Amino acid sequence: MGDEAITARRAQERENLRHIIQQWNANRLDLFEISEPNEELEFHGVMRFYFQDSGQKVATKCIRVSSNANCRYVIETLVEKFRPDMRMLSIPEYALYEIHENGEERRLADDEKPLLVQLNWNKDDREGRFLLRRMDLKSAMGGELIFQAGHTIVNTLPPHPTTPVPSKDQPFTRKLSKREKKELKKAEKMRRANETNENDSSVAEKLYTGLLCCKTFV
16 A cells, blocks of 8 residues: 555656646757656756856856756766866866846755756746856856857766757757747847947846857757
C-alpha cells in the first residue's frame, strides 16, 4: 500500500511537471523547448547564458542543461566555454545571477538548479536572463554593453546524456508567437531609446535591449 501511494504520487508529480513544461514550450522557439520528464523526473533544455567582463562587454552562449545540474556545476562549465572567447577568466570567484526586466537581480545559490529556476519564471509570468559575472563586479556599469549574438554557440553540458542539439543545417522554422513578437518589438523600441540615452541604462536594462533570439546558431 505504501509503495502504491508513492508510485501514484510520483506519477502525479510527473504529470504536473509535464503540464508546466508544455506551457513553457508553447511560448518558446524550438531551440529552447524543454524535454519531457523521465520516470526520475529529470528533464533537459537549452539555456542561454550571458557573460559580463570587467571591460563592460557581454558575450552569450547556449548550452544544454539537465534539471539535476546545480548552479556550481553550471558555472564551472560556463567558465570553460567562455574561456576561448574572453581570455579574462583569471579570477575564479564567479557567480550566476538572474536578472529581470524590472531591474531585479538575484544571485543563485550553489545548490540551486538553473533550469528549475528558469521554469519557475513561467509560473510567475515573468521573463529573465542568466548572467555569469565576477562577484566583485557591480551590477550597474556605465558605457555600452556589446551583445555578441553572432558568436552564440550551442554546447552540451557534460556528463548528462542529451538528445542531439539542432545545428545550422537544421534551421528553426517555427514562427514567433504573439508574445515573442511583442517582446521583439519592445526590445527594438528600447534599443532605439538607448542609442540616445545609453549612459543612464543599467546592466539589467541593457540585457533586455539585446537580441531575444538568433536565427542561426553556429
